[in-house]
Amino acid sequence: MPRTPPASVAALPSLDRLLRLPALAAMIERHGRSRITSLLRSHLQALRERINAGHLSAEQLQQAVDGPALVAVVDAAIAADARLNLQPMFNLTGTVLHTNLGRALLPEAAVHAVTCAMTTPVDLELDIARGRRGDRDARVQSLVCELTGAEAATVVNNNAAAVLLLLNSLANRREVVVSRGELVEIGGAFRIPDVMRSAGARLLEVGTTNRTHPADFANAIGTRTALLMEVHASNYAITGFTAKVDTTAMATIAHERGLPLVVDLGSGSLCGLAEFGLPHEPTVQETLAAGADLVSFSGDKLLGGPQAGIIAGRADLIARINRNPLKRALRMDKMGLAALEAVLALYREPELLARRLPTLRTLSRTQGDIDAQAQRLLQPMRAALAIDYVIEQAPMHSQIGSGAQPQAQLASAGLRITSAHRGGLDRLAKRLRQLPKPVLGRITDDALWLDLRCLESADETAFLAQWSALQA
Secondary structure, three states: OOOOOEOOHHHOOOHHHHHOOHHHHHHHHHHOHHHHHHHHHHHHHHHHHHHHOOOOEHHHHHHHOOHHHHHHHHHHHHHHHHOOOOOOOEEOOOEOOOHHHOOOOOOHHHHHHHHHHHHOOOOOOEEOOOOEEOOOOHHHHHHHHHHHOOOEEEEEOOHHHHHHHHHHHHHOOOEEEEEHHHOOEEHHHEEHHHHHHHOOOEEEEEOOOOEOOHHHHHHHOOOOEEEEEEEOOOOOOOOOOOEOOOHHHHHHHHHHOOOOEEEEEEOOEOOOHHHHOOOOOOEHHHHHHOOOOEEEEEOOOOOOOOOOEEEEEOHHHHHHHHOOOHHHHHOOOHHHHHHHHHHHHHOOOHHHHHHHOHHHHHHOOOHHHHHHHHHHHHHHHHHHOOOOEEEEEEEEEEEOEOOEOOOOOEEEEEEEEEEOOOOHHHHHHHHHHOOOOOEEOEEEOOEEEEEOOOOOHHHHHHHHHOHHHHHO
């Protein structure tokens, strides 16, 4: 057969000619001339590069610039651009508050509140009763005080910001005494000593990694001491020959010397987790009652709300914090405040929390309930997988995540997938991540584990509908 002659750059149609094609008229009407012009220009450039490389024949060029082909190219480009960077996923990792997946899921009440804040003017900084400028944190502050017993509260955009603002307001160019065993690093190389330095405070370590005593704090206090600080041990635990000064004892030492005690509580639970069958986690209320003058905690961990950093405690200290110019730089926007207010309001009816708050609903699921779900999904998922894979129901252990109770394991269940072929599990995990709504599990002990704790029963149909794509 004779070879097709190569395409010539001179044969490329002009951009203006392509824009006049009847096949593109509807697309120009729908997406605008500027958008279609940009996409066609990119298509022509790609064709020019293929011609110069000798990879395009004259016949292929003609096919690439006819009406139907151009419509297909533009359609594909627009569809690719429309894909959101923040892509919804199925979290089957077994980690409930997964930092990489956005931590806590918001309840319907919060979603509705955020929608209202985004789509209509709101009294963000307006005191309607007095007809003058108001405080954007006022509603959230009153709820935090009501729920925790604090005198006052303030909020910023995350707990790292809360710690930074607190230290800069109360301990700039002064000393902060903290146990060496609490100088933690959490995700993203966030280190307490680095935050202290950035806030202008001087770190004064006391005790040892595994043992710190009351005398260590008492002996460290001097004329330059601004406060004592207790830090929640995120993502790790020290066991064995240990000693730690409890909050009450630290508060006594601080108050005897006229100093405040600040506690970075990290995950910040507002309810007793034991009531939901979970391991106990110190609450904000307990910490304040034990003598802490200020407590900082996150909004998107055990609280079950949006990303936020909340500081609660003594009114005079909160007032000093609010006067800091950094407060404005670190403040929350109206969407975050709307979501946080809605979530905090749910805590007024604690008996209904496990039903209304996704975080607690997920954490408190029983192994029996999850096991029954695994049984429902087992056969459809077996049918969807190639014969190279073996899938079976299996008991598992979930974890809370985001630094909360790193040693606590929650009895769970799910599906365990194995493969006799080398690299089979990695290939399957990649295919699952490429589904329209990606599925994320974890590979360990020569198996791909899909922990079902975070799969709501209402999502089962949508979850299974995707698996047919794996049958090819």
